Amino acid sequence: MSKKYDIILFGASGFTGALVARYISAHIISENINWAIAGRDEKKLKEIQNGLTNSPDIVIADVTDKVSLHQMASKSKVLMNAVGPFNWYGKDVVKACIDNSTHYLDITGEPSFVADVYNSYYQLAVENKACVVNCCGFDSIPADYAAWLTAQKLPLNEPKSLMGYFRTNAAFSGGTLTTAIQALYMEAEKKSVKVRIKKHKDAPKLDIKIHFSKEVGGWAIPMPVVDPHIVKRSAFRLPQDYGIAVSYGQFFVRTTFIKMLKTILPVISARFLVRFKTFRKRMFDKFQPGTGPDEERRAKSQFEVVCIGKSKTAEAITIFSGGDPGYNETAKMFAQSAFTLLDKIKNNSVHYGVLTPVEAFGMDLVTRLRKEGLHIV
Ligand SMILES: NC(=O)c1ccc[n+]([C@@H]2O[C@H](COP(=O)([O-])OP(=O)(O)OC[C@H]3O[C@@H](n4cnc5c(N)ncnc54)[C@H](OP(=O)(O)O)[C@@H]3O)[C@@H](O)[C@H]2O)c1
Missing domain, CATH: 3.40.50.720 (NAD(P)-binding Rossmann-like Domain)
Structure with missing residues (x-):
């Protein structure tokens, strides 16, 4: 070139x-x-x-x-x-x-x-x-890498479940919030494109729902993000690292019940309201391009991803963490x-x-x- x-x-x-x-x-x-x-x-x-x-x-x-x-x-x-x-x-x-x-x-x-x-x-x-x-x-380097590294710590030939738990205290930019509203709208209107990745018959069944996880000490909330798609694609395309029967679930973790409610209620409301043009316009006007958390706010932000993997004979964990994620x-x-x-x-x-x-x-x-x-x- x-x-x-x-x-x-x-x-x-x-x-x-x-x-x-x-x-x-x-x-x-x-x-x-x-x-x-x-x-x-x-x-x-x-x-x-x-x-x-x-x-x-x-x-x-x-x-x-x-x-x-x-x-x-x-x-x-x-x-x-x-x-x-x-x-x-x-x-x-x-x-x-x-x-x-x-x-x-x-x-x-x-x-x-x-x-x-x-x-x-x-x-x-x-x-x-x-x-x-x-x-x-x-999106999606921590999830993709935490899952891949965890899978490689488990026996190759055993079916495995991988659970990614995310925590962050970060704030978002105007561009990210605009993008999220548009993505929710496409999902609500069934305009989203999907990729079907075949799941192996022996892949463990996961219960992807809100639950209290003793392992991570908090309320685990499934979120409509792209990471599970990327991890499942990596697992499908790299059987030499993952093995062939792999399940992945991803959750956002909140320490208390009240914090969990404060996280899910805006998402549930936005999922409903995005169907209305006036709501979308108000949000697009509110979330201005070029704006976002200032240096001081970003310096206080952190993230941690904990991926817990389990197979018949082994358990493994990978932690991927750092500063302001977004x-x-x-x-x-x-x-x-x-x-x-x-x-x-x-x-x-x-x-x-x-x-x-x-x-x-x-x-x-x-x-x-x-x-x-x-x-x-
Ligand atoms: N995955 C992640 O972890 C992650 C993290 C951060 C951001 N993001 C994503 O990155 C994107 C940008 O976020 P942001 O906060 O930086 O948004 P932003 O401040 O709104 O920036 C948008 C950029 O797109 C440009 N643009 C818009 N229309 C254009 C056109 N017709 N031709 C050429 N350029 C055009 C803008 O140029 P002008 O300045 O000329 O308007 C600006 O440079 C969003 O989709 C956000 O979700 C993802």
């Missing part, structure tokens, strides 16, 4: 994109990277550029202009996409990358978009030698995913297709993230 840039970061003017830009900028010398920031608004991109120590080039591209997407994709080995909601804006960006044999990474957490990309583009990505990896942020740690996980992919390009060891983070980056990403302060044991 003779492309001008190693990385183009699309959506660098967004709340998350700007944090990713800052993180990459701090690493370009140690990683020896030639990169550019991209978006539709040159003025905003110049402001981002001015705030960075190593001034990257600027590339103008708009998701409503397919020619500009192709021009952008043709210039880079890896395109990092932070333009969301991905259900609205993502699919043409993925296609432009695959058409140009450009590797594509994003930070979507939208189940329907992820299923749609997998169903539509797996074969084309293989044919065009492109590696496409959705969910390279808090933004500081997402910037780190996203950029380190891109750096891992660049290493793989150099070593000629890139896998092609629409892959999960674990399939695409394997242990190399764990090594990098541990060095960057994430706790993975």
Whole structure:
């Protein structure tokens, strides 16, 4: 591939994109990277550029202009996409990358978009030698890795159940909340795309419902997130690591009954109200693009994922934890995913297709993230 840039970061003017830009900028010398920031608004991109120590080039591209997407994709080995909601804006960006044999990474957490990309583009990505990896942020790197590492601590040939328990005290950006409302709307209107992943007949049956878990000391709430889809895809595609009969369930943990109610009631209300256009408009007006938790608030945020695995003769546990999940740690996980992919390009060891983070980056990403302060044991 003779492309001008190693990385183009699309959506660098967004709340998350700007944090990713800052993180990459701090690493370009140690990683020896030639990169550019991209978006539709040159003025905003110049402001981002001015705030960075190593001034990257600027590339103008708009998701409503397919020619500009192709021009952008043709210039880079890896395109990092932070333009969301991905259900609205993502699919043409993925296609432009695959058409140009450009590797594509994003930070979507939208189940329907992820299923749609997998169903539509797996074969084309293989044919065009492109590696496409959705969910390279808090969705779904901790879940994907915690489950994969736990599975490997259990006997390969025994059916296994894996339960991921998440805790966080984090706040969300305008873009994330807009994206969540849109995803709930698509689910309510039955517009969501699904991938059916065949479950082995011996896979343990799990009760995916609200319950008090003595193991983690709190109320466990199943949430409509993308992680279970990604983990199930990894398990299905990596039987050499997982074995063949695997079940996965994921829960958000709250310590008290009142906190559990305070978590589920807004989700239940939003699931009902998203059907109404006036409610969606009010929410989209309220959750402004470019806004999110400030540095002080992010510094107080933490997350922990505990994955508990059980098979007939063994039990295992993996803990994956860190600081602010949605933004500081997402910037780190996203950029380190891109750096891992660049290493793989150099070593000629890139896998092609629409892959999960674990399939695409394997242990190399764990090594990098541990060095960057994430706790993975
Ligand atoms: N998975 C995770 O853990 C995770 C974490 C963080 C964020 N996210 C996701 O990442 C996405 C971005 O979040 P955010 O908080 O950064 O949102 P944001 O602040 O609203 O940023 C959105 C970005 O999209 C760009 N954009 C919008 N329309 C565009 C168009 N027509 N052409 C080109 N660019 C366009 C915006 O550019 P302008 O500045 O020009 O408007 C901006 O750069 C959301 O979908 C969010 O859910 C996921």
